[in-house]
Amino acid sequence: MTWATIATWRMAYEGMQKASEILAADGSAGDAVEKLINEVEAYPYYKSVGYGGLPNEEGVVEMDAAFMDGDTLAQGSVAGIQNVMHAVSVARSLSSEHYNSFRVGAGATKYASLHGFEMTNMLTDRAKARWQKRLRETQENNLNPYNGHDTVGAITLSNKGSMAAATSTSGLFMKKSGRVGDSPLSGSGFYVDSEIGGAAATGLGEDIMKGCMSYEIVRRMADGQSPQAACDEAVYPFIEKLKKRYGKAGEFSLVALNNQGEWGIATNVEFTFCVATDQQAPKIMIAYPDANQTTRIEPITKEWLDAYEKRIKEPI
């Protein structure tokens, strides 16, 4: 067997290095995907996930996360959880419960507290400064307050053929309290079946859930499509359908991995992602929507990476 992993955005890179070590050492798909996401959650300069994540309109960091075991189909999810360093680890713990495996709001936070998860104030000074600035901008210029909704979502395949999926996000910047996106929702933000493959999403959750995009990609792989064909044929026609029926479509991007280690991407915006396999060290790539409902994928450039590094650390 081969191991493999794919994840959304440049921010997954450092976590993917750790996940790859676990997978290369015959570790479990679940341990690898949790470790990958934990690294993103803990890094304060990634402003859409975990510590340093941007708050809701009231200045409160509310997080959504999910974990799914592709062998058993067990799932755990949290939404609107507060003060928890590793929301994905809470979700993974919940996935061992047959009842009450999806908890929201104060009930989710209570579960984390009762079960000894690390709790802290998740609003960094930097995130608070961004929130204060955005509040001023939206008041002064009557701007749409919403932007930034980058979820880290990842799929892993172990040497033993087991798969797992997980997501974590602080959600839409300036969201209303208790707003939930696709990330904790089965079939929308994530789905994985070790006998087929998995998919995960990032983007405007309100639109992703209108099409159950992750489930649709997995069921296309079940019908024999390659991950890339499944992504292209699920995502691009759905974007057209949304424009026609709903009048508009938000930004969204999907990653998929099958149980042979093959992967695919679809996106309607510039979108970075990370991939690693037993044949390929962790690598950052960039994808764009291309002509005829296909996806163009290119290596990342040093210029892009340097500009990114500068951007995430620039003064607020």
Place this chain on the structure above:
Amino acid sequence: MTWATIATWRMAYEGMQKASEILAADGSAGDAVEKLINEVEAYPYYKSVGYGGLPNEEGVVEMDAAFMDGDTLAQGSVAGIQNVMHAVSVARSLSSEHYNSFRVGAGATKYASLHGFEMTNMLTDRAKARWQKRLRETQENNLNPYNGHDTVGAITLSNKGSMAAATSTSGLFMKKSGRVGDSPLSGSGFYVDSEIGGAAATGLGEDIMKGCMSYEIVRRMADGQSPQAACDEAVYPFIEKLKKRYGKAGEFSLVALNNQGEWGIATNVEFTFCVATDQQAPKIMIAYPDANQTTRIEPITKEWLDAYEKRIKEPI
């Protein structure tokens, strides 16, 4: 065109009468499905939905609901909302928002309050007595506290060919605070597309969401299957898959309606439901799982209805 509606459980009957009047008078699919659910929410003797719904383990009535417009694919959902008489109406209101259309916990309750929805203490004396009794029983006899998780879910088709879907539930009796089932989750508890059809679920949400059952049924109807074939072929193999992979499968039941007014059912337990069309006055029927992954459907008997009426009103 023909109008039609299908809904889960005997409890939908009175609401379906009102919904049928709306549909017969060329009313909208959305108005009809909301009215159907509202009637169930307001009736105190239905103990799993709205007013009179059973509380969580702390004695708090927390409700989940969703609304979907099959023309535009717009969705609104609430989970863990409190003190709201008509959770489905809050969900429908949220479906007109492009951002923040799914709200949970205190944020969901705040939205309802801000938007002038009727708010009241949803814990009836009768529901409180049941909760107190169950608390004693589980403490004294070390019983599994969970039972009763009957969602009202409904699909409507209007004379103009528009469809809508909605769900409402107080969730699993004795659930942990903030527990969310499938009812507010797109593709799991509900899904509808006016160009195809819709489906809705009731049962153990934790297991229904492992298979995105409502979406799976709709996509099978999109491939040309009848609603009954789509229900049978989506639900029964998935129950077998869950038993094999997860080790067990909770109770669940699905209803489906296509845009021609044809309907279907699948269930792994005795399951009542209601149907009405322009050719058929509202009617209660009963379904059972049958041999070879099929569903047996029978007219309801007077004995069953009398026993039900007695049961829902018997002293606690």
